[in-house]
Amino acid sequence: MIEIRFHGRGGQGTVVASKVLADALAKEGNYVQAYPEFGVERRGAPVIAFIRIDDKPIYDKSRIYAPNHVVVVDPTLVEAIDVTEGLKEGGLIIINSEKNPASFEFPAKYKVATINATGIAVKHKLGSMAAPIVNTAIVGAVVKMLGLTKIEPLLAAIKEGVPTRPEDNMAAAEEAYELAEKSV
Amino acid sequence: MKKVIMGNHALSWGAQLGRAQVIAAYPITPQTQVVELLSEMCASKTLDAKFIKVESEHSAMAACIAASIAGARTFTATSAQGLALMHELLHWASGGRNPVVMGNINRAMAPGWSIWTDQNDSLSQRDTGWIQFYCSSNQEVMDTVVQAFRVSEELMIPSMVILDAFALSHTYEVVDIPDQDKVDGYLPPFKPPVRLTPSDPHAFGGLTSPEHYFELRYKLQKDMEKVPDLVEETGREYEKLFGRYLGQVEDYRCDDAEIIFVTSGTAGYTARVGVDQLRQDGIKAGNLRIKMFRPFPFAKVREILPRAAKVAVVDRNISYGHHGVFYQEVKSALYGRDHDRPPVFGYITGLGGRDIMPETFKEMARMTLAKDKPEEDITWMGVKR
Numbered sequence: 001m002i003e004i005r006f007h008g009r010g011g012q013g014t015v016v017a018s019k020v021l022a023d024a025l026a027k028e029g030n031y032v033q034a035y036p037e038f039g040v041e042r043r044g045a046p047v048i049a050f051i052r053i054d055d056k057p058i059y060d061k062s063r064i065y066a067p068n069h070v071v072v073v074d075p076t077l078v079e080a081i082d083v084t085e086g087l088k089e090g091g092l093i094i095i096n097s098e099k100n101p102a103s104f105e106f107p108a109k110y111k112v113a114t115i116n117a118t119g120i121a122v123k124h125k126l127g128s129m130a131a132p133i134v135n136t137a138i139v140g141a142v143v144k145m146l147g148l149t150k151i152e153p154l155l156a157a158i159k160e161g162v163p164t165r166p167e168d169n170m171a172a173a174e175e176a177y178e179l180a181e182k183s184v
Numbered sequence: 185m186k187k188v189i190m191g192n193h194a195l196s197w198g199a200q201l202g203r204a205q206v207i208a209a210y211p212i213t214p215q216t217q218v219v220e221l222l223s224e225m226c227a228s229k230t231l232d233a234k235f236i237k238v239e240s241e242h243s244a245m246a247a248c249i250a251a252s253i254a255g256a257r258t259f260t261a262t263s264a265q266g267l268a269l270m271h272e273l274l275h276w277a278s279g280g281r282n283p284v285v286m287g288n289i290n291r292a293m294a295p296g297w298s299i300w301t302d303q304n305d306s307l308s309q310r311d312t313g314w315i316q317f318y319c320s321s322n323q324e325v326m327d328t329v330v331q332a333f334r335v336s337e338e339l340m341i342p343s344m345v346i347l348d349a350f351a352l353s354h355t356y357e358v359v360d361i362p363d364q365d366k367v368d369g370y371l372p373p374f375k376p377p378v379r380l381t382p383s384d385p386h387a388f389g390g391l392t393s394p395e396h397y398f399e400l401r402y403k404l405q406k407d408m409e410k411v412p413d414l415v416e417e418t419g420r421e422y423e424k425l426f427g428r429y430l431g432q433v434e435d436y437r438c439d440d441a442e443i444i445f446v447t448s449g450t451a452g453y454t455a456r457v458g459v460d461q462l463r464q465d466g467i468k469a470g471n472l473r474i475k476m477f478r479p480f481p482f483a484k485v486r487e488i489l490p491r492a493a494k495v496a497v498v499d500r501n502i503s504y505g506h507h508g509v510f511y512q513e514v515k516s517a518l519y520g521r522d523h524d525r526p527p528v529f530g531y532i533t534g535l536g537g538r539d540i541m542p543e544t545f546k547e548m549a550r551m552t553l554a555k556d557k558p559e560e561d562i563t564w565m566g567v568k569r
Binding site for chain 2: 018019022023026031032033034035036058059060061062063065
């Protein structure tokens with residue numbers, strides 16, 4: 001079983017990111033379970049979403065406390081909260097950032113990878129310049145970096161599951177997928 | 185068709201597959217998405233139902249009862265304070281023998297204001313004469329709505345299909361949504377023996393003298409007693425058609441267990457993970473998940489629990505001044521019988537959405553096995569004192 005935690009801010013589509021990833025992986029025959037942090041979502045406030053992925057039915061309905069990997073959708077959260085809380089040793093921290101992974105200081109037991117999802121979202125005019133919707137680009141990078149699936153099921157999941165401008169979102173996911181490197 | 189959907193939408197899909205004809209509902213967190221999707225289904229005509237907007241849950245149930253009397257298959261959904269507001273009409277639906285099917289999202293009762301899960305909302309409606317199913321996965325939620333229409337309409341008793349707030353209501357899982365024509369073969373159209381129609385006038389819910397009232401209640405109980413066999417039969421039929429058995433309980437690794445947990449809702453699935461981990465540690469644990477709480481599955485409980493040396497009942501609820509509700513019910517099921525009665529330990533945990541984890545079960549097993557018999561009726565798991 002692989003457990004992933006997403007950190008974002010309300011309004012960025014973090015919950016949708018975990019849902020789209022779940023859709024894509026379910027298409028490949030995986031069992032998935034995706035859920036937002038159990039609370040009241042507010043725009044701009046830190047939000048968390050989780051996903052469990054397994055090749056057999058998932059019976060554990062408790063929260064995820066020790067994820068294998070974390071995805072930081074909003075880079076300002078790296079300073080604001082401890083995104084590594086409970087993260088298992090050897091876990092990959094995927095950050096939406098234009099910076100080099102080496103510019104982030106994390107304990108040596110973790111690996112860091114970055115993807116400029118904001119830049120990709122702006123290029124494809126997803127959301128606004130001030131508040132780009134980066135979720136599809138981030139997920140494009142996540143599936144490549146973690147080796148979860150090929151791009152096709154993700155594109156199909158976006159086409160079916162993203163109501164606003166699916167073509168541009170697919171293009172963003174594909175661009176991020178191409179730019180990202182397998183990191184585990 | 186396999187689809188990743190949230191628990192709330194599993195209720196909506198169940199209502200659509202069941203071809204509900206009248207839906208009256210009032211939105212409340214964490215049930216809102218049930219109503220949202222149903223209204224979309226009605227607007228886009230994928231579901232040919234009358235969607236009635238109402239100003240309260242009391243009115244929602246009143247509208248469902250009226251539509252049911254008129255012969256329509258009806259569905260609604262609510263949660264917590266909304267269910268409490270329906271209370272008077274819950275009696276009306278069962279007493280009037282109106283087979284309404286309702287989704288209820290288990291949410292803790294306020295105050296303190298909470299949107300998170302526990303079972304006190306639905307268990308407070310224990311004696312209203314409704315069938316109650318507690319579900320553990322989104323697949324089970326959708327399947328159970330379809331089965332509930334079948335069982336309810338055959339016996340003219342309303343059903344509640346119950347799921348935990350957030351842990352299921354907002355959790356996305358893969359659900360296999362069956363073909364409509366296959367479901368139509370399982371669930372025939374609703375044909376009540378009598379219905380409200382101008383061409384054949386009847387009075388419904390009229391004044392009932394002491395000469396007759398008692399018998400109405402006797403008949404309701406007698407029909408309630410038919411539910412376990414009907415659930416068994418319709419659950420097996422569902423399995424033949426769709427590959428998924430829908431029973432009164434789910435027993436997991438109980439055959440050779442030294443300790444059996446009694447669980448419900450999402451904790452009933454997490455318990456399986458705890459049981460597997462305990463078995464790896466050499467402790468023979470099992471899990472009896474109570475899916476159908478009303479009527480209480482006496483026969484199953486009496487058959488399965490005496491296999492174990494000890495029983496640990498996990499309650500995400502409390503009857504103030506008494507104990508956990510499932511604990512009371514399990515003890516009452518085992519009392520006064522010829523068979524061996526294992527000691528029953530009562531644990532209360534997870535109130536107001538506090539998490540129940542595989543480790544919680546390992547801890548409860550350790551505590552239960554350390555004692556010959558329970559020293560108290562309530563052992564509080566994880567409470568800050």
